[in-house]
Amino acid sequence: MRSNLSRRGFIKAGAAGMATGAAAGLVPGAAWAEKDAAQKVDLTAKPANLALPGVSSEPAPVWAYNGSVPGPVIKVRQGERLDVRFTNALPEPTSIHWHGLRVPNDQDGVPFVTQKPIASGATHRYSFAAEDAGTFLYHPHINSVAQVGRGMFGALIVEEREPVMVDRDILWAVNDWQVALGVVVEEFDNPHDRSHAGRYGNRVAVNGRALPTLTGRPNERLRLRLLNAATGRILALRLEGLKPWLVALDGQPVTPRPAGGDDLLIGPGMRADLVVDLPDVRGKRFRVIDLYDDRDVYTLGEIAVGDGKPVRARPLGRPAPMKANPLPVPDLARAERREVIFGGGAMGGMMGMGPMNMMSMARRGLFWAVNGRFDPKPEAGSKMEPLYTLTKGRSYVFALENRTVFDHPIHLHGHTFRIVSRNGRRLADGQWRDSVLLRPRERVDIAFVADNPGDWMFHCHILSHQMAGMMSVVRVG
Numbered sequence: 001m002r003s004n005l006s007r008r009g010f011i012k013a014g015a016a017g018m019a020t021g022a023a024a025g026l027v028p029g030a031a032w033a034e035k036d037a038a039q040k041v042d043l044t045a046k047p048a049n050l051a052l053p054g055v056s057s058e059p060a061p062v063w064a065y066n067g068s069v070p071g072p073v074i075k076v077r078q079g080e081r082l083d084v085r086f087t088n089a090l091p092e093p094t095s096i097h098w099h100g101l102r103v104p105n106d107q108d109g110v111p112f113v114t115q116k117p118i119a120s121g122a123t124h125r126y127s128f129a130a131e132d133a134g135t136f137l138y139h140p141h142i143n144s145v146a147q148v149g150r151g152m153f154g155a156l157i158v159e160e161r162e163p164v165m166v167d168r169d170i171l172w173a174v175n176d177w178q179v180a181l182g183v184v185v186e187e188f189d190n191p192h193d194r195s196h197a198g199r200y201g202n203r204v205a206v207n208g209r210a211l212p213t214l215t216g217r218p219n220e221r222l223r224l225r226l227l228n229a230a231t232g233r234i235l236a237l238r239l240e241g242l243k244p245w246l247v248a249l250d251g252q253p254v255t256p257r258p259a260g261g262d263d264l265l266i267g268p269g270m271r272a273d274l275v276v277d278l279p280d281v282r283g284k285r286f287r288v289i290d291l292y293d294d295r296d297v298y299t300l301g302e303i304a305v306g307d308g309k310p311v312r313a314r315p316l317g318r319p320a321p322m323k324a325n326p327l328p329v330p331d332l333a334r335a336e337r338r339e340v341i342f343g344g345g346a347m348g349g350m351m352g353m354g355p356m357n358m359m360s361m362a363r364r365g366l367f368w369a370v371n372g373r374f375d376p377k378p379e380a381g382s383k384m385e386p387l388y389t390l391t392k393g394r395s396y397v398f399a400l401e402n403r404t405v406f407d408h409p410i411h412l413h414g415h416t417f418r419i420v421s422r423n424g425r426r427l428a429d430g431q432w433r434d435s436v437l438l439r440p441r442e443r444v445d446i447a448f449v450a451d452n453p454g455d456w457m458f459h460c461h462i463l464s465h466q467m468a469g470m471m472s473v474v475r476v477g
């Protein structure tokens with residue numbers, strides 16, 4: 001069966017979701033004509049005025065990749081090389097980080113750590129092979145809360161050789177805007193956001209519009225890629241009245257299971273891929289709600305069953321599992337243990353610092369510490385000394401501890417880790433992730449093989465926290 005939509009290149013945001021795959025019919029795996037090709041992509045970052053339907057009554061002053069928020073969906077096939085020709089037409093330096101992809105260090109897009117900032121007016125090339133399939137994202141890694149907050153993010157989809165079979169492949173990329181009197185305002189950073197839960201906009205958008213409706217047909221099977229591109233907002237989603245299957249987290253396949261528990265607790269930078277079977281109930285609408293803040297539960301979007309003919313006579317069952325990515329499996333018996341303690345923030349006590357010291361940190365906008373160090377350097381313009389230097393090829397357990405009263409989605413560059421335990425309780429599924437959401441006071445052990453040489457960022461993806469000290473570098477040497 002052939003798809004009549006291009007699997008390649010850019011697909012623009014649609015009204016209800018970004019279709020990222022075939023229009024109709026189950027898409028068979030491995031139906032690719034070409035092999036080992038390179039995908040060439042031109043990206044330009046530039047200020048723009050953009051209509052954000054339902055968000056802003058006037059065109060909003062955004063910063064955008066190729067004129068759209070989210071930026072274009074970049075699609076490559078697993079194993080394919082991505083060649084990006086990037087132009088910075090912003091009024092300040094920027095870079096692009098390929099979040100979740102295990103790229104060579106010099107392609108990782110972190111100014112002052114892996115490359116020089118890309119000056120205003122300059123061009124830069126990125127080139128790497130996409131070894132892992134799944135849902136990833138790209139975004140800048142400098143002045144992050146403002147650059148991402150202004151709209152600089154996009155999805156990077158690496159197509160599996162044998163994807164889960166669906167009728168339609170949809171992306172919901174979520175972000176939020178600060179809106180006053182109906183108009184998007186440019187407010188991104190202040191000491192309160194830095195020291196509390198980060199920047200929360202008051203208007204949430206999916207693919208650039210508020211309250212989208214995704215309409216399908218009875219018994220249609222959708223793949224719904226949920227991507228949280230907000231600067232600070234954590235999502236706790238529920239698809240009311242539907243029974244979605246969880247098929248991947250942070251791009252990494254999981255054995256399909258009914259999405260439940262914390263599966264849809266999605267912090268900034270995190271992704272969850274679902275398979276959603278629409279029931280045979282024409283005209284019915286299902287709300288997708290965000291329950292993260294129980295005093296402010298809201299509808300993120302809707303999924304509606306239109307009155308078309310059913311796609312098939314009866315609903316499909318559990319989807320087949322996708323193949324795991326070629327990740328190095330950590331040897332837990334031999335792994336070396338390293339402690340990483342996250343501290344600071346409002347109401348937290350600043351890691352036993354004296355009040356004078358605390359005040360001087362706060363005056364510099366620093367509120368968070370990793371192992372007692374408050375270090376903003378890559379955002380502020382210089383190299384960072386590593387928190388740990390790891391031996392290439394060795395397995396490590398990082399014992400993470402959140403000594404604050406806030407949630408922190410902690411993200412490691414260049415590697416994909418396994419979540420071993422939470423608060424001492426072993427996790428059965430050994431989930432692979434590039435980020436882990438640490439709940440207040442929680443201890444989480446993660447394990448990985450330090451196989452990718454270079455200096456890698458290890459930081460909180462609440463971007464106000466990242467900029468306020470909750471970042472570090474891990475050296476694999």
Ligand code: C2O
Binds near residue numbers: 097099139411413461
């Ligand atoms: Cu999504 Cu250090 O980044």
Ligand code: CU
Binds near residue numbers: 407
């Ligand atoms: Cu944080």
